[in-house]
Amino acid sequence: MLKLILWGVANPLEFGAIFASAIAIVRGIYAVITRLVAPYPRLRAVVEGFAALGPDVLRFALQLARAITGRAIPSPALDSRDAELASLRAKLGELEGLRAEVLRLRAVLVAPRPLAVTLGDEVVLGRETIAPPDTIDPERFDRFDPTQTRRSERGSVDLRSLALLACTLGALGSAGVLCMGCPASAQLTRPALGDVDGCEPRTTRCAPNGRPQVCSGSRRWTDADQVCALAVQVAAVCCLTTSPITGAELHACVLADRCIDRDGGL
Amino acid sequence: MTLPGFLLSTAASALFGATHAPESTMPSDPTDFTSDAALADLEDYLCDRFKARVTEKGDSVVMRGVAAAFGVAAMLGANVPTSDEFLTRFATTLGPVVFLPTGLPKGKRRLLLVLHEIGHAVAFWHEPLFMPRAYVQSGEKRADYESGAERGRIEGAFLLFGELPTAEGIHGFMQHGYACDAPDITLAQQLLDIAATATASGVISSPVGLAVRDWRLAKERGQR
Numbered sequence: 224m225l226k227l228i229l230w231g232v233a234n235p236l237e238f239g240a241i242f243a244s245a246i247a248i249v250r251g252i253y254a255v256i257t258r259l260v261a262p263y264p265r266l267r268a269v270v271e272g273f274a275a276l277g278p279d280v281l282r283f284a285l286q287l288a289r290a291i292t293g294r295a296i297p298s299p300a301l302d303s304r305d306a307e308l309a310s311l312r313a314k315l316g317e318l319e320g321l322r323a324e325v326l327r328l329r330a331v332l333v334a335p336r337p338l339a340v341t342l343g344d345e346v347v348l349g350r351e352t353i354a355p356p357d358t359i360d361p362e363r364f365d366r367f368d369p370t371q372t373r374r375s376e377r378g379s380v381d382l383r384s385l386a387l388l389a390c391t392l393g394a395l396g397s398a399g400v401l402c403m404g405c406p407a408s409a410q411l412t413r414p415a416l417g418d419v420d421g422c423e424p425r426t427t428r429c430a431p432n433g434r435p436q437v438c439s440g441s442r443r444w445t446d447a448d449q450v451c452a453l454a455v456q457v458a459a460v461c462c463l464t465t466s467p468i469t470g471a472e473l474h475a476c477v478l479a480d481r482c483i484d485r486d487g488g489l
Numbered sequence: 490m491t492l493p494g495f496l497l498s499t500a501a502s503a504l505f506g507a508t509h510a511p512e513s514t515m516p517s518d519p520t521d522f523t524s525d526a527a528l529a530d531l532e533d534y535l536c537d538r539f540k541a542r543v544t545e546k547g548d549s550v551v552m553r554g555v556a557a558a559f560g561v562a563a564m565l566g567a568n569v570p571t572s573d574e575f576l577t578r579f580a581t582t583l584g585p586v587v588f589l590p591t592g593l594p595k596g597k598r599r600l601l602l603v604l605h606e607i608g609h610a611v612a613f614w615h616e617p618l619f620m621p622r623a624y625v626q627s628g629e630k631r632a633d634y635e636s637g638a639e640r641g642r643i644e645g646a647f648l649l650f651g652e653l654p655t656a657e658g659i660h661g662f663m664q665h666g667y668a669c670d671a672p673d674i675t676l677a678q679q680l681l682d683i684a685a686t687a688t689a690s691g692v693i694s695s696p697v698g699l700a701v702r703d704w705r706l707a708k709e710r711g712q713r
Contacts, residue, residue: 226542230542415622424672448683457691459687459690459691468653469656469659473683476687
């Protein structure tokens with residue numbers, strides 16, 4: 224698996240193509256199976272449940288084709304969702320027909336009738352007179368009836384719902400605060416460089432544990448090697464020595480006889 | 490095995506089969522450490538040991554993207570290689586994947602390059618979340634990582650060929666192509682000088698150098 228991941232990182236295009244091809248084949252097989260189990264809803268749900276774990280390459284291709292052509296390309300009915308969509312589209316068509324019929328009937332009913340104009344200024348509308356509503360009883364609205372529910376009134380709130388909402392928000396807030404207090408990974412939080420030591424840049428030394436170090440430009444001691452005593456091949460010590468390469472004097476893990484006398488060695 | 494698993498494993502076997510498979514099951518000459526076949530075996534050993542993969546830049550989309558970014562940065566005056574230089578002259582390591590310049594033949598030059606780059610893979614696995622960010626953010630850390638990787642190359646060259654770097658090699662290290670300031674370059678060169686001095690005394694301490702030593706011992710015992 225590690226090799227596969229490494230190869231995928233190195234060859235993203237090939238990896239993507241192989242992966243997409245494999246999924247497309249599996250999806251094709253799945254389309255056949257889902258038709259076979261179509262008469263058995265539970266079995267079909269199980270099959271589609273497993274299929275939902277993987278990417279749907281065929282559906283992606285279908286939607287891409289629809290986006291490019293701008294046409295409602297019919298789905299190959301891969302699973303029950305397509306059957307449900309087809310059923311819903313049929314019902315939507317029926318509703319559209321009913322709506323058109325309703326609009327037609329309304330237009331017939333509310334069509335303006337010709338005004339009947341009599342002599343003088345009397346104008347009679349071509350419809351029946353509407354009876355005026357009952358007068359409002361002021362006492363009816365001054366009484367408070369605790370048995371009446373107000374859930375349906377806009378702006379009202381149920382006390383239990385309010386309490387539940389407050390508890391939920393409180394729990395979420397507490398969880399957030401606790402998470403903020405959790406120790407994050409040291410790899411993510413520690414700065415790239417350690418504390419400044421204040422050493423003189425370019426100087427070298429043997430640290431107290433016997434490890435050669437160099438002072439960096441930012442005045443930090445930087446480890447230049449392991450603890451010399453831990454070298455298993457030879458009996459090395461950390462001491463001031465002369466580089467056989469550049470001739471510079473520096474601290475390094477070397478054989479004891481290569482130390483410069485004025486520096487002991489650790 | 491599921492069908493997707495079968496397809497993926499088949500594809501993976503076909504793709505990886507030729508990359509790290511041993512060329513022969515017969516034990517090779519125990520005193521041969523420097524032939525092309527031996528160095529190829531060492532490369533496989535290092536890849537297995539440090540969970541790394543060596544490949545060629547070729548037409549890698551990722552590498553072309555990085556090359557384009559380098560080209561833009563070089564045009565803006567940064568001390569980094571141009572796009573062409575990056576693709577044809579430089580080896581690059583992204584995480585555990587080592588990208589070598591295309592067409593680099595097997596042999597000493599390739600192995601020395603791999604020794605350095607595997608050092609970066611080791612640093613990556615040591616701190617996979619911290620190392621990439623620190624390498625990009627800090628010139629001082631970059632100098633530290635580069636000199637650490639170069640130490641693996643120095644120790645490997647010493648163990649295999651009995652060679653140590655020259656003074657010119659140390660003074661020219663990281664001068665170009667790493668976008669580092671002068672103090673950081675000096676730090677890298679000093680670290681390298683200390684490494685070469687220790688190596689001359691027979692001190693091998695980098696993970697890559699120790700792996701080369703182990704491979705050499707295994708070969709001498711006829712285990713490879």
